[in-house]
Amino acid sequence: MKLVYFAWLRERVGIPGESVTPPADVTTVGALLQWLKARGGGYAEALKDLSVVRVAVNQEYAGPDAPVRPGDEVALFPPVTGG
Amino acid sequence: MKLVYFAWLRERVGIPGESVTPPADVTTVGALLQWLKARGGGYAEALKDLSVVRVAVNQEYAGPDAPVRPGDEVALFPPVTGG
Amino acid sequence: MQAEDFDVGAEIAALRQGATGSGAFVTFTGIVREYSSGRADGATSDKQLTAMTLEHYPGMTARTLEAIEVEARSRWPLDACLIVHRYGRLEPGANIVLVITASPHRLAAFEAAEFLVDWLKTKAPFWKLEESGAGGHWVEAKAIDDKAADRWTVAAPGPAQHRKAG
């Protein structure tokens, strides 16, 4: 699974993206966020307030119950501020 | 009093404007329109449906009860269609 | 108002010089269509236009445009606004009218531009004569334009409040 991070979430995690292999029971966006957060350090810092974390799976917005699978591109970022 | 006409109202009256001296009892926009209409011909044709006639006195929109005085510039025209 | 054409890009660029606090610029450009805009009674008419002639009432036009601009500035926080309206004989595709608004707030810029166009359509003394193969035809005022203009006659203290009701 490919993870990508943007804006202050990228800064807090410390890298723009990475490949990860979460445990088999991590099958939803919500579970993935909890698993990442449990890594501590920059991850815990970046994900401490999930109300300001948005997720896109394969470049489509996805809620906490949306499925994630090996091979997906999962993006984590703050609420958007373009325009 | 100076009268000016625009658009199809001008075409029906047949002239772009004129100086008139209405009787002393013509003191309002409404009375002026009735007096002009009574002239017949192009005036009667132009003023037959007053719901589509707009009036400006000294370049400000004016209703039927607005006063008109000697020296005023009174414009008669259809509802505007610019923009 | 003017008979000459205008350059939308140049007008925007000029306005931007004087509105450095603004993040939002909205423009409306009205141009002569190729086909008649239909009749006021809703009947469709697809007459191909050869030209559109805009008649206006010079002294009153200037006063009205000024009054409309003052009103818009009193209602919205505008750093700049511009109204250019042409008159005379114009061919299909030609510019008729340009409205530009600049504000720190995009909703204000949008609303002020809509307001200016709605008021232009219902208050500024311009009249359109469409020319087609069938001859000349004075465009009739549309009820929908009066309705659009009426949106702004209810007390509208600001963009947010106005929108809240939407």
Add this chain to the structure above:
Amino acid sequence: MQAEDFDVGAEIAALRQGATGSGAFVTFTGIVREYSSGRADGATSDKQLTAMTLEHYPGMTARTLEAIEVEARSRWPLDACLIVHRYGRLEPGANIVLVITASPHRLAAFEAAEFLVDWLKTKAPFWKLEESGAGGHWVEAKAIDDKAADRWTVAAPGPAQHRKAG
């Protein structure tokens, strides 16, 4: 989306070539302001900006802009519409975003442009980093933008109906 600047006048002119049936063109241009836009909590901050950096998510941005345009075209009768959004480091006064809509109907052109900007602000994956003397600061999303975007999530069969409720 692009890093390069755009020319509003040239973009309008190009769009007009392909929209000869349209009488109404609306543009929205967003530019980098000279001062910080304030914090999401409403606290005012008048920090003078030295630059604004726009980060984006390339693949998703393209998909989102396309989806937003398709949605606008399904809701309003548009002859043409254009979205240009820049990314990278931009200085005060620089163009950020351009939206143009063309329609036979001015209300449709206005509403579609507002819709596109509202959706851009709340859905397109761009993030603004303001740089000032005090360092870098990620702009926070504003509740007012969500509210503006929410205007369009109620069933809105067309401009007239939407406005009627206003």
